[in-house]
Amino acid sequence: MIIPYELPEIKDHSFFFIDQRITPHLEAKLHQHDAWELYYVIHGYGTRMAGDTLQAFSAGDVALIPPSMHHYWKYDPASTDSDGCIHYLMVAFNHSLVVRCMEVFPELRNRLINLTFPVNALKFGPESSRVIRNMLSQMNDMDDLGRLCGMFRLLPVIFNSPDHIFAGKPMQIERDVRRMQQICTYVMAHYVHTITLDEIAAEIGMNRSAFCSYFKRCKGMTFSQFVTQYRLNTACELLKHSQKQVSEICFAVGFNDVPHFNRVFKESQGITPKEYRKRNT
Template identity: 30%
Template sequence: MQTNDLKVIRPPEKESDFHRHPDLGYEEQIDEGFIRFLEHGAPHQLIRWHFHEEYELHLITETKGKVFVGDYIGHFQPGQLVLTGPHLPHNWISTEYPNGQDHVEVRDKVLQFRREPLVRSAELIPEMRSLMNFLDRAANGVEFYGISAQVEAMMDRIKVSSGMDRLANFIELMAILAKHENYRLLSSVQLQSRDDQHHLDEISEIVGYVSEHYSTNFNMAEVAEKFGMSESRFSRYFRKATGNTFTDFVTRMRINKASQLLLDTDQYISTICYSVGFNNVANFNRRFMEVRGMTPSEFRKNGKLRY
């Protein structure tokens, strides 16, 4: 069925300094610093589908609801901790308040920080380079588990500190998160390789090929031959580098592309199914449910809440 009400798609709003007033929960601007602390309740003006130039470490302290990060749709509850990268749209919409309330004073604790100072530091300080590798994961959003209480305490320390103390607390927090292994990447397609640069380049080239040809019919044997590997060696290599079998990886990439089309266009679901490489709607619906936990039509309907 055609979803005519999705013909006009509102893009995410870009957050600017105009929105960063202390009355909205932001701390006073610190001219010499690049780390900004924010906390606010719900409902609140800042709860909207938006993006910004900075990284954002976002901790939910109250309420339950739906979270939107890029094309990811999921549920949140107190303790959810997510790192988003620059220009990645996001929003948390509260649907359940504690004890029958209709508002809470503090729902979110947030750190925002710019990339450029960290990049320039990594050019001069070798120890900072591992931090950049960690931050690269945030391009599609990272959700951390089992560390929220510790992170909240450190965020509170950053809130009340300044100068070198604030920077030291921030670097300590980043180091803890970078070493934390209990996390997931919110994008449906991600690399997990920790190999040397040669292997990273090689798997990136393979993923690039899949990204370019995902809508066509191809199999693992053809791709393995193209990259000079036997099918069995390619299968082991690919799974180690991505955490997925080749078939699952291609399926997830196709579902990811379909998700973007469902959220950003009003195309028929059947049209989207064939355009991303599936050859029948029933299989598309089944695979979509496996990856997203909902049908394509439910995903599109829920996606409207982002705004």
């Protein structure tokens, strides 16, 4: 499923800027948000999905993702630094920011007038990438007001640059949304029992192999992992809001063995079901 993703809201800021250095598994899975995303890879390499396109990326790459386009940056674990981290700079801003600034500041309006904003994702070429990398690096060392001034310089560069290549176009996602809703509805109705891959694939009219590939692409996890996650989430709610014994909850959410349930729950939550209940009731 394409995950609606809300960028962290930063009080008293008109756009989101982050210098991110994290382990690869913490990077967002397939998602979308209502903001332009300008992304500069400092350290790491892997595969980027933007809309309908998969492309390899590497350190130094700069890409622009339009609002509402689903995308993800999947880093190769072998590309991390000595601390096991990848590193990037990212600035995200609503289209309304661009429109309002053009209304208020004629200097910016003159640079962007008659511009047709891109609907496709773009990867910038060598010269534009060099300029944008320098601008983002300078902004990273600035205070909030300096970054705002940097944005005024940055916007004409990213929207007027002829030095770019195609990196993805929007997908027609209505069918995917319907399929995923159908899958989720089926899981909600049958999670207490074993759900085989053949059953769920037949439910949405796909063969088993195609379903596995499709689900992994959309959700970033296997169907089995998804069902387990749903069962554990349901168990957490029962632990918080019911008086059922742990063994009862185990079977009520589709696990067939209490020790296995306890082990899987602790791997997911970091504590046992009994400890979870004590902390949340």
